[in-house]
Amino acid sequence: MSALCQASESVCVIAALETNIVKNVISFMEAVDSKMHEVVSTKGINELRNNPECIGTSIGxxxxxxxxxxxxxxxxxxxxxxxxxxxxxxxxxISHYKKY
Structure with a gap:
């Protein structure tokens, strides 16, 4: 979807106005932020740095x-x-973990 929106304004308009994409992407990012906080709190920042997939998705x-x-x-x-x-x-x- 990212590539499609990068290539086409009309795709962006349809996605933004006729789907829940904004809500869903923000929810995804909040879930990842929450998981980052959980990993850092329980296993430490080095776990996140050494194994970024432990948050359930890739940094990419x-x-x-x-x-x-x-x-x-x-x-x-x-x-x-x-x-x-x-x-x-x-x-x-303003998430504390955005730089990791």
Missing amino acids: MLRRAGYLLGFIVQYETCRKPFLKYMNNLINLT
Whole structure:
């Protein structure tokens, strides 16, 4: 989906306005953030650094999820769904583990 949204504004508009993609991607990112916190709290930061797949996904997939939201939000017509999740996005932005 990330590649499709990167290539086409119309795909972004349809995805943002006619599906739950924004909600689902943000939920995915929140779940990963929660798992990162759990791993660091129970096993330490080195576990996360040495075994990033312990969070249930790959860093590449998490990166693509972020890019997907970025591709969608760049078009003004696609921004309305993001307003509902502004607090969620802010919380993800200030996550303690975003750099890992």
